Amino acid sequence: MNTMQGKAWRKIMRSLYFSFDLAVIGAVVLLAGLFYFHLYGGIVVGRHPEKLVLPQSSILVASDGSELRKIPLPESGYRLRARLEDIPELLLDTFLAVEDRSFYGHEGLDYKGIVRAVYTNSIHMRISEGGSTITQQLVRNLYLNRDQTLLRKLNEASIALALEKRLSKHDILELYLNEIYMGDGQYGIKAAAEHYFGVTDLKKLSVAQIASLAGIPKGPSIYNPLYKGDLPVQRRSIVLGIMKRQGLISNEEMMTAMNTKHQPPQASNTMSGASYMDAALREAAQRTGKTLEELKTGGYTIVTGMSAAAQSALEQTFSSPEFFPPDGKDQQVEAAMVIMDHRTGEVVALTGGRNPAAGSLNRAVIDARQPGSAFKPIIDYGPALESGKFSPDSMLQDRKISYGSYKPQNLSGTYQGQMTMRQALQQSVNAPAVWLLQQVGITKATQFAAKLGISLAPEDANLSIALGGVHAGVSPLKMAQAYSVFASGGIYREAHLVRQVTDSNGRVLYAYHPDGRQVISRATADSMTGMLRAVVNEGTGMKARMSRPVAGKTGTTQLGLPGVSSKGNRDLWFVGYTPEWTGAVWMGFDRTDADHYMTAGSGKAAALFSAVMSRVLGR
Incomplete structure (x- = not known):
């Protein structure tokens, strides 16, 4: 073998070795990718069980049963949960016809759809959302973002396969219909039906309303019924056509629905x-x-x-x-x-x-x-009546008296010497109220107030509470x-x-x-009511x-x-x-x-x- 032949042979061998190395590296990368694809989805689903429990808007209701408020979710939207059993068959079939016709036939991935998407992406030299099943859409919304990258698509497929192994088709479809964003801050079909149509029972949705709902996910901001323009009606017509071709509705039902105008629900009071x-x-x-x-x-x-x-x-x-x-x-x-x-x-x-x-x-x-003086019935006059030692006609001292360093005064600056309890309360005179509290005793007075639901602090154990001087x-x-x-x-x-x-x-x-329990005597309550009526009829x-x-x-x-x-x-x-x-x-x-x-x-x-x-x- 001459020198030229040796050089050629060595060159061929180097090429073969390089190709072999590339093949080995490619195989390793492929195996690693398959290993990653196989494990990633299961790990994500296993580590985040909370993702499968969708937050729902709680509802506050008035005494007559009318709804007061749906509480917004942290993402500033609203969701009301619907069980699959509460959703009409026509709505289920329509969503499947529009979003994923092979839903019950695949295990999370629609391989024919993926091939079509790859072909389209190759022609347009970009990655699109094509080929997504309902399971993939659910995965994307629960676990991922909407980045248009190959890795995100790979992760999405991996999690979709794992999710199909963990949940039944029933559960996946129910999650999807409750999780999906339906525009204008509404999540899930139940919240959307109530928001756009005022329908709380999904089985009462009309054909036109079902078509509108099924058309929203493709473009929630432009296809929801509140969008100003023709796009929602056009999208509804497309969905109605799909429903007709799939044998879900008759031609007559389709035409009737196409001619139906959206009637928004009546606005609630302000x-x-x-x-x-x-x-x-x-x-x-x-x-x-x-x-x-x-x-x-x-x-x-x-x-x-x-x-x-x-x-x-x-x-x-x-x-x-x-x-x-x-x-x-x-x-x-x-x-x-x-x-x-x-x-x-x-x-x-x-x-x-x-x-x-x-x-x-x-x-x-x-x-x-x-x-202030609104406290007097609770701390002065009520306890006095309850003690049995005083009545509305009892005479109370109305004098300028000092109680140690505490020197209460009548706002008018005048004192009558004495007046009845009824008069003192009706005219809101201070001196008789303080005198009366001293006669009854602060301990008994505060115990009486506690029976009415007002517990006073130790620092309130002084005569200033007679005039409403409550510390806190x-x-x-x-x-x-x-x-x-x-x-x-x-x-x-x-x-x-x-x-x-x-x-x-x-x-x-x-x-x-x-x-309900009797905490003070009926006689005390009735006497107090009589005196308080006099306050309104003739007093302050x-x-x-x-x-x-x-x-x-x-x-x-x-x-x-x-x-x-x-x-x-x-x-x-x-x-x-x-x-x-x-x-x-x-x-x-x-x-x-x-x-x-x-x-x-x-x-x-x-x-x-x-x-x-x-x-x-x-x-």
Whole structure:
């Protein structure tokens, strides 16, 4: 073999060795890829079982069964779960005809579709979404992003195969129909059907509505029925044509559906009830042991005691500036109100501010403001009546008396020497109230208040509580709770917003059980009601009068800032009741200072009480 031949032979051998090395490397890469493809999907599905439990919007319901609010999911959308058994066959068949005709024949991947997609991608020199089955679409939405890369497509296929091994076709289809985005913040076909058509029972969907729903997934933002333009109608017509070709509908049904115009559901009222619903959610969390996040995303139904009429009357009245004192330099006068049905304990309406939003400060339930003279029936006159040593006609001392360093004064600066209990309460005179508390004893008085639902702290064990000087303050809710005992003849019924909580399967997790119990005597309650009616008819609460009997008490806490008018006030209250309902109103600034205080009196709060109650109960 000459030199030239040797060189050629060595060159051939090097080429053979190189080809062999490439083949080995290629085989290793292929085996590694197959190994990755085989294992990756199973690992992802196994490590993330939570992905298969879809968050659902919980629903708050009024006392009459009407829906108050669907709670948005963390992604700011809404989902209502539908079982496959609750979905009409025509809707299922239509979705399969449009999205994945071979769904029941493949194991997660449509190989014919993949070949078609590869061919198309090769021609256009790009990667598209072609060849995706319903399982792949579900995988993409649950586990992956929408990056147009070969690795993402490989991962998608791997997870789809793993998911098909773990779940039945029934479960995959149900997950898909509940998970898929349907435009305008709606996830799943049930939420979409209710949002776009006002249909809550999916089996009542028309052919046209089914075609519209099935057409949305291809382009949720442009094919949903609320999109302005012809695209939704055009897409619906395409789907109807598919339905006709697949033998799902007749030609007559297709033509009728094509000529059907979309009728959006009637808009709900503008009542927000934000404060009420925030408080109801927190109460439901306490009663069920669930976190707020679990309650919001678990598909629960929370039935409340809200009266839609009362809540609407409350919000309409609060929207009128005429019922409130003038605003301050850079703050609006705020207000809060609670109305409860003392016959059941249900809170029928509540607002924590004049313009509350979800998650905003809820002044109706926070113990933050001193109740002033509205506290006298709870801490002075009620305990005295209950002791049996005093009656409405008992004579009380009205003198300027010092109790150690505490020197209470009548606002008028005058003293009559003595007056009846009825007169002292009706005119809201301070000296007799403090004298009476001393006679009854602070311990017995605070025990009486606790029976009405107001537990006082040790630092409140002094005579200043006679005039509402409560260290931490009280909430309108607690004041309404306390007065409700007088209204109901001495029976305590816990103020509550939540009647019942059920899960997505209808299982009852919590239900309120009436626990009415006699905590003070009927005689005490009746005597107090008589005196409080006199306050409204002839005393400081006259602006709360209505055509029906009203009992109640005003309350004012003074500003007490050096160099500022002595007529300035921090808090205005009125707490009272009709034969049906008990209500508590508070007004004031969130931050009281020299630029933010009220010169109006508690008659403003009494007038607001009357205006709200009159709207719903009648004047």
